[in-house]
Amino acid sequence: MVAAPAGAYISASGTKSRGVQRMRRPPNCRRKHDRFPLDASHGGTIEFAFPDRDGALCSMPLRDVSQAGLSFVLGHELPGLEVGDSLDRACVRLNGREVRGDVLVMRLTPDASRGAVCGGLFYPVDDADILTMRALVADLETADLAETAER
Secondary structure: OOOOOOOEEEOOOOOEEEOOOOEOOOOOOOOOOOEEEOOHHHOOEEEEEEOOOOOEEEEEEEEEEOOOEEEEEOOOOOOOOOOOOEEEEEEEEEOOEEEEEEEEEEEEEOOOOOOOEEEEEEEEOOHHHHHHHHHHHHHHHHHHHHHHHHO
16 A cells, blocks of 8 residues: 555546546445545635534544535544544634534544534535535636646
């Protein structure tokens, strides 16, 4: 296995690159949308209150985004967070855009400890947030296509 520096993406062919890259879905995957991995240079974050709407405000770095979901790295332990939980009133900030919605936790790898990855489905609050999320993903896709054309 080829080691990659932080923020680098290794394609299936083993080539390294930086920036936004589309993660291809395996043929038997339930995913319907491509995911776009993010590194620290993108500055994307998700903010939500935990353990409930009246809890402490948490801000975590985004790891990847798609039209239907996202994942982020836990900056600190979130005791009690489990698969199936809902993170209500979350706010995604990326590329100068802000999208409000709820996150249904679908994956915690390995658990809710600091440094773990949390992934989930993202449900925008209203039509304006749906359109903003579409525009955000379109920007990432455009950047991916431009980078692919440069190679």
